[in-house]
Amino acid sequence: MTTADTPTAASTTPLCDHLRRTGEWNPNWTPFAExxxxxxxxxxxxxxxxxxxxxxxxxxxxxxxIAVDASCTHLYAPGVRRHIRKALELGATQEQITAVLQLTSVLGIHTMSLGAPILQEEMAAYQTRSQAHADAAHA
Incomplete structure (x- = not known):
């Protein structure tokens, strides 16, 4: 029996195999796949x-x-590029893709919605400590 005649076992990872074949595989997945x-x-x-x-x-x-890969928590440029390319092939317009990116950029507002109140609290506490320190120096 030749190698060509030897039956091959069915893959235990058909989806992963498909992703690799179609160029959809993220090389960052390789270590945990191994x-x-x-x-x-x-x-x-x-x-x-x-x-x-x-x-x-x-x-x-x-x-x-596109939104997931472009999000501030992901920032995966190869995926953004791949999905923009596919969206264009499916008839998406530049305006539609721009709207997706604009909507996704709103995720970044959480940086300010988290950080600004903390800054305000810390500034108030700092000012209170500074005033108490100044009062103690004058006493």
Whole structure:
């Protein structure tokens, strides 16, 4: 029996294999895929479920993927590029993609909504401490 005649075992990671074949694989996933291929396959199945179920149209999926990859908590440029390219191929306009990016940029406001009140509290506490220190120096 030759190698060509030898039956091949079914892959235990068909989704991961598909992502690799189609250029959708993020190289950052490779280390944990090597450590635990079964867990990685299950993780990908969860992540791909909305796309595989086709509840949303393909262009909407690409808009969401752009938003996720461009978000201030992710900032994954290769994914942004890949999903913009796919969205354009699906008929998205520059204006639509710009709107997605603009909406996503609102995530950054949390930096201010978290930091500004803390700054105000700390400034008030600092001023109170400084005044108490000044009063003690004059006493």
């Amino acid at each position: 450590l635990d291929p079964e867990w990685t396959e299950r993780f990908m199945a969860v992540g791909l479920k909305p796309m595989l179920d086709k509840v949303l149209d393909a262009k909407t999926i690409e808009f969401i993927a």
